[in-house]
Amino acid sequence: MKITDLRIMRGPNYWSVEHPKIIVLKLDLEELADTLTHEVPGFAARLQRMFPGMYEHRATEGVAGGFFKSVEEGTTFAHVLQHIALELQTLAGMESGYGRCYMAHEQGTHFVIFSYQEERAGEYAAHAALRITQALIKGEKYKLDEDIDRLHQIREDEYFGPSTYSIVSEAQSRGIPYIRLNRHSLIQLGYGVNQKRIQATMTCGTACFAVEIAGDKNATKELLDEAGIPVPKGTTVYDQEELKRAVDRLGYPLVLKPLDGNHGKGASINITNWKDALKGLAAAQHYSEAVMVERYIEGFDFRLLVINKKFVAAAKRTPAMVTGDGISTIKQLVDQANKDPRRGVGHEKALTRIKIDQHTKNILKAKELTTQSVLPEGEVLYLKSTANISTGGTATDVTDLVDPYNILMAERIAGLVGLDICGIDVMTTDIAIPLNEAGGAVLEVNAAPGFRMHISPTYGLPRNVAEPVIDMLFPHAKPARIPIVAVSGTNGKTTTTRLIAHMVKSKGYRVGYTTTEGIYIQDKLLEKGDTTGAYSAQFVLKDPTVDFAVLECARGGLLRSGLGFDQCDIGIVTNVSSDHLGLRDIHTLEDLANVKSVIPKSVSKDGYAILNADDDLVYAMAEDLKCKVAFFSMDENNPRILKHIAKGGLAAVFENGYISIFKNSYKIRIDRVGDVPLTFGGRAKFNIENILAAALAGYVSHFDIEDIKRALRTFIPSPDKTPGRMNLFQFPNFEVLVDYAHNVGGLKAIGGFMEDLDVSRKVGIIAGVGDRRTQDFYEMGRVAGEIFDEIIIRLDNDLRGKTPEEITLPMLQGIEDVAPHKQVKVIPEEMRAIAYALENAEPDSFVAIFTEDVHESVKMVESFKVIQHRSSMLVE
DSSP, rough: EEEEEEEEEEESSSSOOOEEEEEEEEEEGGGTTTTOGGGGGTHHHHHHHHHHGGOOOGGTTTSSSSHHHHHHOOOOOHHHHHHHHHHHHHTOOOOOOOOEEEOOTTTTTEEEEEESSHHHHHHHHHHHHHHHHHHHHTTOOOOHHHHHHHHHHHHHSSOOOOOHHHHHHHHTTTTOOEESSSSEEEEEEGGGGGEEEHHHHHHHTTTTHHHHEEEEEEEHHHHHHHHTOOOOOOEEEEHHHHHHHHHHHHOEEEEEEETOOOOOOOEEEOOOSSSHHHHHHHHHHTSSSSSEEEEEOSSSEEEEEEETTEEEEEEEEEEEEEOOOOSSBBBHHHHHHHTTTTTTTTTTEEEOOOOOOOHHHHHHHTOOOOTOOOTTOOOOEEOOOOGGGGOEEEEOOOGGOHHHHHHHHHHHHHHHHOOEEEEEEEEESOSSHHHHTTTTTEEEEEOOOOOHHHHSSSSSSHHHOOHHHHHHGGGOOOOOOOOEEEOOOOOSHHHHHHHHHHHHTTOOEEEEEEEEEEEEEEEEEEEEEEOOSSSHHHHHHTTTTEEEEEEEEHHHHHHHHSSSSOEEEEEEEEEOOOOOOTTTTSSHHHHHHHHHHHHHHHHEEEEEEEEEEHHHHHHHTTOOOSSSEEEEOTTTTTTHHHHHHTOOOOOEEEEETEEEEEEEEEEEEEEGGGGGGGTTTTOHHHHHHHHHHHHHHHHHTTHHHHHHHHHHHOOOOOTTTSSTTTTTOOOOSSEEEEEEESSSHHHHHHHHTTTTOOOOOOOOOOOOOSOOOHHHHHHHHHHHHOOOOOOOOOOOOTTTOOOOOHHHHHHHHHHHHTTOOOOOOOOOOOHHHHHHHHHTTTTTTEEEESSSSSHOOOHHHHHHHHHHHHHHHHHH
């Protein structure tokens, strides 16, 4: 049993639109292909002993214990691996409940699909699940704890902290998308010009100077003191001599903490003698040369939270502690406390497990205790000097108890420091009494306060403190998204994408778009290459200048990692025809249609899916969509169109030489086809389909008809505007076409364009893409044999694992079967093939170059044209 392929989906995808974050495994069961779980003695019992929590897995039974029942009755080991991968993540604090398993095309191979929270954890769980399944089959011992510990580590390294998670969750509940920008909780909320950014609880609106003030404890204290806010008396010291003077002036008890520390690191409290003061100085200077020495304030530790100038929550924090029972050792008491199901590793759960670290040992030593000491019954022992939740402390919500004076004080402090999200640490005996009356003081102001104590308090009412954060970032229903048009299909998607982008730009939008040639931001090419996947889509959506996105979405990206966005406003599918079959487990046209259908399935409920009613597979995509649907057709009498219009639907059709919109019983003519440059006087009928789709996209975007018409007329096909798409070059005696068409559908479309050409000879330079099937090469040859009078077969630079003969021989056979006497040459190098065709072009001939390297091919043709022009000048 082995994993032959592993893919990480990060957006809506072929396997699941509703569950975007999934791992897709291709699992070869090898010798276990015909073996079920009940046929391996003791397997079910061993599985249940190792994973008792799997009792909650319902599987197809739909009841608790359902999965175990299926194992006992007999299921595949692929099914077992799926459930183990899910349970491993759950045990590490990353519950992921979606999974499925089904047979692949190859015998004995299965697809195993399961969800994840953190992709690296999901990937690790896949490989660990394979190892565990194999060990259980053999009855071997397995160190499960090592895998759980590793998954915990991955979670702590890469998963959202509770504060970030709460904000992201609140955003998602409002339909605001997010993009993770790095591994350190830098998050983009929203798209394009409407984006906002957060990092933990700091936002793009958090003032830099405010963070600096809050980070300088001495400066903060001076600022608050001058504003009449109670603060502890104290000073800053740098060495033992200055510490001695501070002790003499302030007296005991004292607090020592690093000047620019956080999370209580290096802090020592309730110091009552010189020996402990020296230890406190050393501990603080481990983090900062400058150390604050303050008078110790008696009372309890409270955190007040202010967001956008308003008090929102308060919590009483208690340091990690144990209570003696007169029997158990301190270590045993800590172990008992850590059995609380609310405690986990790091930020995994509401509470963090208590660690007996060096800091704790120092506290014990100062009290002349060890971890083996037994505390008297009822005696409370604090194990940490600070009340941070991250070190095992607990929190009690006291929001409703805070005195109005203290609320006003907290809001004033946030304003004085200038923080949009502000955590204020207060020491006082009772938060329900004004701080100045209770003898309390403000200890610290935090620029990135943790939300964990408020959203998951140990005791009391949880507070949704993320809500006011999102209210602040996106006030009064401020938009978070930008319009997104997604375009897919076998042929025509690049031209359609470029035409829509041109239309959008002409309306004054700052458009970003992706194509097979590159990523464009405001018509500037920023990245070259085939940029039709998730990375490229997010490149556009992350750009802060873009207010409209048009994204070409190809098969490869959808199968590799899914879409780069959660939903679009308009989803277009141009057509589905034979291409890339046999690759990435897509073997039939129906499979390919299911891949393309991800686009219309990802359209928002108020958006439009724009589908080709002349294509059976595309038309069928309209079933069960939750969005609105508009169709386009080259036949105004298409029964599908008439039926759709009769129900009040929207469509675009080619009728009487016009591009027209059908709406209810009305017909809105946009422009005459012959006047649209992209149709080459109406000859390029395949481009009429692209225009129909683009016109619909403009119409449902509420663009005026005149604006749509103007955009269609000003979109002039050229190597710059539409590289590799119908690039025509007129020579004195012949004509040349450069096009990217690389499949049978594209070749047929160009053939249709050439049917009515009044030329003496048609020459085609064709190639087969190496990762296609033998029958695809054959079909390319057959279609070329029907179209051209002379054929030149070239080869791509990258044969993708094929030999030249494996590509050319089937093409030659295809030509032979339809035109046995056709003139054919094989010239492997593309530039040599082009040069040969141009040098030998007959008068009134038409040369069609189907290119791999668009830019070099265009450059070659243009150079030849210049040379020919100079030659003719010399002759004259």
